[in-house]
Amino acid sequence: DTEVTQTPKHLVMGMTNKKSLKCEQHMGHRAMYWYKQKAKKPPELMFVYSYEKLSINESVPSRFSPECPNSSLLNLHLHALQPEDSALYLCASSQGQFSNYGYTFGSGTRLTVV
Amino acid sequence: GIQVEQSPPDLILQEGANSTLRCNFSDSVNNLQWFHQNPWGQLINLFYIPSGTKQNGRLSATTVATERYSLLYISSSQTTDSGVYFCAASNDMRFGAGTRLTVKP
Numbered sequence: 001d002t003e004v005t006q007t008p009k010h011l012v013m014g015m016t017n018k019k020s021l022k023c024e025q026h027m028g029h030r031a032m033y034w035y036k037q038k039a040k041k042p043p044e045l046m047f048v049y050s051y052e053k054l055s056i057n058e059s060v061p062s063r064f065s066p067e068c069p070n071s072s073l074l075n076l077h078l079h080a081l082q083p084e085d086s087a088l089y090l091c092a093s094s095q096g097q098f099s100n101y102g103y104t105f106g107s108g109t110r111l112t113v114v
Numbered sequence: 115g116i117q118v119e120q121s122p123p124d125l126i127l128q129e130g131a132n133s134t135l136r137c138n139f140s141d142s143v144n145n146l147q148w149f150h151q152n153p154w155g156q157l158i159n160l161f162y163i164p165s166g167t168k169q170n171g172r173l174s175a176t177t178v179a180t181e182r183y184s185l186l187y188i189s190s191s192q193t194t195d196s197g198v199y200f201c202a203a204s205n206d207m208r209f210g211a212g213t214r215l216t217v218k219p
Contacts, residue, residue, distance in 0.1 A: 098144070103147060103204070
């Protein structure tokens with residue numbers, strides 16, 4: 001299995017909702033990443049997990065809460081989001097943090113906050 | 115972090131034409147990766163290339179680490195090559211702004 005699987009593919013949520021994004025990989029990678037991508041912009045790094053521990057938080061607002069329950073799974077819990085949080089959320093994994101051996105990205109969750 | 119600059123920002127080609135995309139980086143990198151993002155948002159690995167040249171079909175990439183740049187060559191472009199091409203330095207996986215390629219039939 002050489003894929004990173006993200007669910008759901010699309011999500012519409014209200015500003016008072018709580019929802020979660022899920023990311024899964026079975027390549028034995030020990031680093032996982034969340035990125036946020038706005039239209040016509042490059043992906044921006046949000047969080048990095050290394051060996052299931054939060055390694056980097058790029059000053060992301062607390063309404064985004066990451067969780068890494070095990071080495072294969074990465075969640076992003078969403079609460080009280082704003083319309084400007086609407087974006088494509090991408091998950092990636094690599095053998096180790098900032099690996100020399102490349103990264104694999106999921107197909108993303110397209111989030112709309114209404 | 116490492117600054118990554120890509121050029122040109124936009125490129126429009128006729129099908130069958132060749133093109134060269136450039137990625138400059140501000141410091142030495144452990145590795146450099148090229149991606150293609152299709153219109154549906156999927157980021158597809160093209161190359162990870164710390165130095166030297168690699169080829170995959172109509173695509174090839176060259177990284178000159180001592181001069182801090184990498185080039186992506188697309189030959190005989192097809193409409194399916196359209197999308198955004200990003201490079202990212204693996205030291206911290208920060209992306210350049212991308213080159214938006216449109217290939218017209």
